[in-house]
Amino acid sequence: MNVQEMIDIDFLQKVQDTFAKATGFAAVTVDFRGNPITKYSNFSPFCSLVRQDPRFVDSCLKCDAYGGLEAARREKPHVYHCHAGLVDFAVPIIVKGKLVGSMLAGQVTLHELDNGKLSSITNDRSSWEENEEIAREYANIPSKSYEKIYAAAEMMFYVINNMFEKDMRHYVKEEWNEKKHQMIDQLKVQANLEQELTEKHNQPSHSFIDPHFLFTAMNTLSCLAIIEKAPQTQDTILTLTAMMNYMLTTNESRFVPLGEEMDYIEQYVKLQNVRFKAELYVLMDIPEEHQSIFIPSFILYSIINQAIQHKIESKMGHGKIVIKGYVYGDDFIIEVSDHGMSFSKEQLADLYDVSHYGRNYILTAHPNPEGGTTVKVRIPNDGVEGSYRV
Known part of the structure; x- marks a missing residue:
């Protein structure tokens, strides 16, 4: 199932923007493959410059992937140091026990007293200090305590997963109602066709037709039309429709x-x-x-x-x-x-x-x-x- 179908993306973007503005964190929401489903909120100039440098961009992407995977493995928020020394966190989005995406946030530094509380993804620090423009932007990075960082991560874990859970229940209910109506319509069509075929079968000319074949095929196609989205199903339905039209308009005389x-x-x-x-x-x-x-x-x-x-x-x-x-x-x-x-x-x-x-x-x-x-x-x-x- 596509994650975009599970939630109102515009509303998610507003929640993410408000969170970033209130806390000072940068944030983006991605699907389970790591592809963004929202626009970046409060993305820092420092990280923008680092990601524009071909020497560092791969390390940035690896950090994003690591954070999302580790949060999924733990099934709770994960806070970590990135390769550039900033603090990021990943919030897993779990629906019915399955990872459907993550919110990646952070781009802050840690108070000196808390430096020992986090592990780094890599011991090899990027040499971004050699770039004067990047170094100047680093001075503007906000500093947060570990408690506030983890509290923000935990808050978004509850908020975003609750949003997805509610929207998912609504989505499943709508999908079920749609399929129920489709099934009812299919059963009505099938019942009408079976009645017409039974009446035609009582006529001598239709002693040549095997109605069991037609009823069995119709049952099969009714199921396929509801549960599958395959071109072959549509083609088969059109084929059977053409046959039905010929049979029901032809008689002994x-x-x-x-x-x-x-x-x-x-x-x-x-x-x-x-x-x-x-x-x-x-x-x-x-x-x-x-x-x-x-x-x-x-x-x-x-x-x-x-x-x-x-x-x-x-x-x-x-x-x-x-x-x-x-x-x-x-x-x-x-x-x-x-x-x-x-x-x-x-x-x-x-x-x-x-x-x-x-x-x-x-x-x-x-x-x-x-x-x-x-x-x-x-x-x-x-x-x-x-x-x-x-």
Whole structure:
């Protein structure tokens, strides 16, 4: 979770500025990586000059990192001498037992009587005294007692952690309410779709559709849409939406353009690949000028579904299905070929049942020499509805 989402940064900046003005300390708040999330408050000219010198800037950054890490390890404020001899302190910001950032403050000197109370990060003191400009600014650094420094650090520890805790509770409550509303909306949509699909399933044409597949996929997508922020989830939802639209607007008495059935098959294969992590694809070799031919709805889907279910059940998980279309005499022929596809006697009998499509449509199946099956669908040109010449 981003620390900027947990708290009002503008309000945090005001608190930090007021603290710096009241105490004379410099201060900045950083995330757990050490990146500032506020502007510097009361930053001393001495430290600004030291950090501008390429000889000292790395030591400054190391001191910042050390202070934050040590405070996180101790889970309380840590006061220390930096490489330049100033006193700094780090206040850990802990939310639900996890470090989310720190407030770094200080840039003061210690009263002489307290010099033995703090350890230094390094014994190697920077040679900033050689720079006259920096040395002049050092004389302007305020001096504080150890008690006042630690009291200020402890005060900010309680203040800033209380701020984060309150804002975090508010953030979690808002996020939960948002997700709850999203879930309710998703469940309403799902319930409506399931009701519509159940009603459509009672119609003869939808005996070809496996509603269990659609309900299972919808449940999966509902969860993904709420808990994930992934492009694949959004793409999958759009795919399923396109399928639902085709299914709910198609019924037994209607014929559909071949191109629409092809689009539906493409979406169906795409969704099966996501669902089973498969690598199935359909090669469609049908000239564009013939894609406006009207065919009985779901006539190709029933064949493709059988081929794909065979691959999934046999755990092949990959393969190619080829669909070809061409004019033969006065009729239009559609061929569906798959090297791994096979049909039981019951499945063949179901395909040959002309009551599904009408006696004008003839389906035949024959084995391929290299294995698998090719199913042919004859679309007649005899003046009836669905004739390929309209």
